[in-house]
Amino acid sequence: MIALALLACTPEPAVVQPDPVTPVLRPEPPAPPDMGLDTVGTVETPDAASPTREVRRMDIDQLDASIRSATGGIGWDVDGVSQLQELSASLGVPDFAQRTSEDLTAGLLFQKFLDDAANAVCDTLVERELAGTSNVLLGAAGPTDTRATNAAAVDAALAAALLRYHGRRVSPGDPQLDPWTLLFDSTLTVTGGDTMAAWRSVCIGLIVHPDFYQY
Amino acid sequence: MFLLTLGALATEPPTCPPAEALLPAERWLRAVSLDLRGVIPDPADYQRITEPDALPADLVDEWLASDAFLERAVRHHRSLLWPGFTDTRFVINHHRINVSGGIWRSSTRDRLYRGAAGRTCGDFEATFDAEGRPVPNAQGREGWVRVHPYWEADPTVTIRMCAYDAQDTVVSSNGTVCADQNGRNDPNCGCGPDLAYCVSPDFVTDLRASLAGTLDARVKAVLTADAPYSELLTADRMYVNGPLVHYFRNQSKVPASVRLDLAPLDIAALPDLDPWEVDHWVEVPVHAGHSGALTDPAFLTRFMSNRSRVNQFWNAFLCQPFTAPAGGIAGLDVQNPTLDLANRDGCRYCHAIIEPSKAHWGRWTEGGGGWLDPAVYPSFDADCETCSESSLPCDDACRRYYTVDPLSPELDPFVGSLSAYQFLPDAEHHRVDDGPEGLVEENIANGRLPTCVSQKTAGWLLGREPTADDDPLVAAWTDELLASGWDYRTLVRSIVLSEPYRRSR
Known part of the structure; x- marks a missing residue:
C-alpha cells in the first residue's frame, strides 16, 4: 500500500531520448574454409564382380599391440594394466558365454576410447621424443625444428610416420603428405610455436585416423 | 586445440589417396601383418618389399612360423569353439570356500558343523581335544587354524580357516571318503590336506x-x-x-x-x-x-547336450547351420506326435540329420564331459532293465545313462539300453562306437569338412562370409589344403597372398 502511495506521489520521469549513435560493426567474420565441396572427384572402385577383402576395424588385441608398435612400446596403461584390455568387454570382445561374436564396428564408444588412448600415449611419446629418450616419431628433426627452420627433416619425419602408422609410403612433396604438414603447421600457429603440441597433434591424428585402426 | 587444428586442415582442399582397386604392397603387407601377427609391421619390414606388386615371401613365412601367428590362429578357433565358462560351477556349494573378516570357511557347512546356518567359527585360535577334534566354545563355535592352501606356491603362506572346515581327513572315522559326494554330510570331513577338496573364488x-x-x-x-x-x-x-x-x-x-x-x-x-x-x-x-x-x-561342457554338440559341429566345421526354410516348418501341429524327432512331422526337417549324428557322442555324458567306457557301461545293461521293470530302485548310473522308467510305450524297446540308442536304427548303431571321429571321417570323405575349413579361414582373413560367388576360390583353396596334407599354414598363406585378399573394399 505504502509503496503504491509512494509510486503515486513520484513525479513522472522525463523521457530522455538517447543520442543517435552509429553502431560499431564487428569485423567481417573469416570466410569459411574451402572444403572443396564444389569439386567432385572420381573414385575408382573395385570391380563389383571381383572377390574382395572387407575393410574392417582392428580388434582390441591388434589395436593394443599396434599402438605399442607405432609408439615404440608405449601403451595406454594405468598402473601397468592395459586400459584397452580392461575395457575389452565394453569394446565388443566376446566372452563366448554371453557373447559369441566380436563387435568390430568403429562406433562412438570405440572412438571415445581410441581418442583417450591416443591422447595418453601421444603425451608420453612426445615427451620422450623431445627429451631425446625415444626417436620413433621425430626422426632427424630436432625438438624445436619447424617446417620454417628445417622443412626437409620435418617432412621426412612425417613421411616416415605415415609409413609406420598407416602403411603409406609417400615422398616429400607427395599430396598425401599435405594434410599432415598442414596439421603440424596449424598447431604451431595456434599454439604460438609449440613444437611439442604440433607433434602431439600429428601423433593423435595418425592414431585416430581410419587408416590406422582399419585395414 | 586439436579440434582447432583439425579445422585448419579444412582450409586446404582435401586430397584423397589414390584409389585402391589393388592395395599398394605396403598396405597389403600391413593387412597381412595384422592378420598373421596381430600388429602393424615395423619400418624394417617395409624395407623388405622389393617389388611393387609382391610381398616378400620369406617375411610372410617368418610370420606364419611365429608364436604371434599361433595366437591369431587360436583367436580364430575360439570363434569356432566358443570356450566361454563365465558361469560354470565346477564343485558343489559344500566345497566352495570364501573369506569373511579374514577367516575362510564354507558357509553351506555351518549347519553341519555348528548346528545353525550362518553360524561361523569364532575369531580365536582353535583348540583340540585328545582325538584331534576342534573344541567348540559355549556358543558352539570352534576357533580357526592356520593352514597352507594348495593354490599358494609359497609354502610359508598360510590363511586362517575355521577349524572344522580345515579338517585334513581323507577318510573319516565313519569310513566316508571326504573327496566324494558323501563327504558333504560327514562332520568329520573338511576341505582335506592343504584344503585340496575345496575351491576358492x-x-x-x-x-x-x-x-x-x-x-x-x-x-x-x-x-x-x-x-x-x-x-x-x-x-x-x-x-x-x-x-x-x-x-x-x-x-x-x-x-x-x-x-x-x-x-x-x-x-x-x-x-x-x-x-x-x-x-x-x-x-x-x-x-x-x-x-x-x-x-x-x-x-x-560348453555344449552340454549331444544335440548342441551336433549343432556346433555343423555350424563351425561343416558350414551348414540348421535353419528353418523360408516360410517356416510345416507339420508341427500334429496330434500325439512321436518322441522320435527324426521321424516327427516338421521336426524331421533338421532332426533327420541331428538324431543319428548325436549318436556319435553317445558315449560322452551330457551335462558334462564324462566317458562311458564300454567295459563299464555296456550298450545294454540287464540290471537297468530289471530295475526299470520292477519296483527296485535304479542306481545312479542307470538313471543317468540308460533308458529306464519310460514315460511312453514308444521307449519300451529301449529299456536297459544306453540312452544313445533310443530310436537309433540298428544300421546306425555303429555311430555310437565310431564316436565323433566317425562323423569327422565321413565329412572328410564327402568333402564338406575341408571345404568348410577353407570357408571359415577365408571368412576370418577376408573379413566376410564367403558367398556362392566365391565358390571357385574356396574350391581352389580347399584343393591346396588337401594337396598339402591338411597343412593349415599353406591354406592361410594362399589366402593372404591372393588377389582377392589384396583387393580391399
Missing part, C-alpha cells in the same frame, strides 16, 4: 580359464607340430595344466553344473603339475574313443 577363475585353455593348447599343438589340421578333430590327446590336474585329482568327484566325474582321462597317469602352474600345459595321451576338440572337456 580365484581358483574357480583359474579353472574356467584352464578349461578354455585346453582348446587353445590343442590348436597350438597341431600348428606347432605342423600336424595335419584334421588332427584338431581326431587326435586322441588332451592337454592339462596345473589347475586341471588338481581338479581331476581332488575335486572332480563333487561336481555341480559340470560333471567330469567319469573322468575322460586316466587320473592316475596325470603329470605332476602344481595347482598354480596355470601356463604350463602338458599333453597327455587318452583312450582311442577321443576325437580331438570334439571330445575335449571344454567342448563337451
Whole structure:
C-alpha cells in the first residue's frame, strides 16, 4: 500500500531520448574454409564382380599391440594394466558365454576410447621424443625444428610416420603428405610455436585416423 | 586445440589417396601383418618389399612360423569353439570356500558343523581335544587354524580357516571318503590336506580359464607340430595344466553344473603339475574313443547336450547351420506326435540329420564331459532293465545313462539300453562306437569338412562370409589344403597372398 502511495506521489520521469549513435560493426567474420565441396572427384572402385577383402576395424588385441608398435612400446596403461584390455568387454570382445561374436564396428564408444588412448600415449611419446629418450616419431628433426627452420627433416619425419602408422609410403612433396604438414603447421600457429603440441597433434591424428585402426 | 587444428586442415582442399582397386604392397603387407601377427609391421619390414606388386615371401613365412601367428590362429578357433565358462560351477556349494573378516570357511557347512546356518567359527585360535577334534566354545563355535592352501606356491603362506572346515581327513572315522559326494554330510570331513577338496573364488577363475585353455593348447599343438589340421578333430590327446590336474585329482568327484566325474582321462597317469602352474600345459595321451576338440572337456561342457554338440559341429566345421526354410516348418501341429524327432512331422526337417549324428557322442555324458567306457557301461545293461521293470530302485548310473522308467510305450524297446540308442536304427548303431571321429571321417570323405575349413579361414582373413560367388576360390583353396596334407599354414598363406585378399573394399 505504502509503496503504491509512494509510486503515486513520484513525479513522472522525463523521457530522455538517447543520442543517435552509429553502431560499431564487428569485423567481417573469416570466410569459411574451402572444403572443396564444389569439386567432385572420381573414385575408382573395385570391380563389383571381383572377390574382395572387407575393410574392417582392428580388434582390441591388434589395436593394443599396434599402438605399442607405432609408439615404440608405449601403451595406454594405468598402473601397468592395459586400459584397452580392461575395457575389452565394453569394446565388443566376446566372452563366448554371453557373447559369441566380436563387435568390430568403429562406433562412438570405440572412438571415445581410441581418442583417450591416443591422447595418453601421444603425451608420453612426445615427451620422450623431445627429451631425446625415444626417436620413433621425430626422426632427424630436432625438438624445436619447424617446417620454417628445417622443412626437409620435418617432412621426412612425417613421411616416415605415415609409413609406420598407416602403411603409406609417400615422398616429400607427395599430396598425401599435405594434410599432415598442414596439421603440424596449424598447431604451431595456434599454439604460438609449440613444437611439442604440433607433434602431439600429428601423433593423435595418425592414431585416430581410419587408416590406422582399419585395414 | 586439436579440434582447432583439425579445422585448419579444412582450409586446404582435401586430397584423397589414390584409389585402391589393388592395395599398394605396403598396405597389403600391413593387412597381412595384422592378420598373421596381430600388429602393424615395423619400418624394417617395409624395407623388405622389393617389388611393387609382391610381398616378400620369406617375411610372410617368418610370420606364419611365429608364436604371434599361433595366437591369431587360436583367436580364430575360439570363434569356432566358443570356450566361454563365465558361469560354470565346477564343485558343489559344500566345497566352495570364501573369506569373511579374514577367516575362510564354507558357509553351506555351518549347519553341519555348528548346528545353525550362518553360524561361523569364532575369531580365536582353535583348540583340540585328545582325538584331534576342534573344541567348540559355549556358543558352539570352534576357533580357526592356520593352514597352507594348495593354490599358494609359497609354502610359508598360510590363511586362517575355521577349524572344522580345515579338517585334513581323507577318510573319516565313519569310513566316508571326504573327496566324494558323501563327504558333504560327514562332520568329520573338511576341505582335506592343504584344503585340496575345496575351491576358492580365484581358483574357480583359474579353472574356467584352464578349461578354455585346453582348446587353445590343442590348436597350438597341431600348428606347432605342423600336424595335419584334421588332427584338431581326431587326435586322441588332451592337454592339462596345473589347475586341471588338481581338479581331476581332488575335486572332480563333487561336481555341480559340470560333471567330469567319469573322468575322460586316466587320473592316475596325470603329470605332476602344481595347482598354480596355470601356463604350463602338458599333453597327455587318452583312450582311442577321443576325437580331438570334439571330445575335449571344454567342448563337451560348453555344449552340454549331444544335440548342441551336433549343432556346433555343423555350424563351425561343416558350414551348414540348421535353419528353418523360408516360410517356416510345416507339420508341427500334429496330434500325439512321436518322441522320435527324426521321424516327427516338421521336426524331421533338421532332426533327420541331428538324431543319428548325436549318436556319435553317445558315449560322452551330457551335462558334462564324462566317458562311458564300454567295459563299464555296456550298450545294454540287464540290471537297468530289471530295475526299470520292477519296483527296485535304479542306481545312479542307470538313471543317468540308460533308458529306464519310460514315460511312453514308444521307449519300451529301449529299456536297459544306453540312452544313445533310443530310436537309433540298428544300421546306425555303429555311430555310437565310431564316436565323433566317425562323423569327422565321413565329412572328410564327402568333402564338406575341408571345404568348410577353407570357408571359415577365408571368412576370418577376408573379413566376410564367403558367398556362392566365391565358390571357385574356396574350391581352389580347399584343393591346396588337401594337396598339402591338411597343412593349415599353406591354406592361410594362399589366402593372404591372393588377389582377392589384396583387393580391399
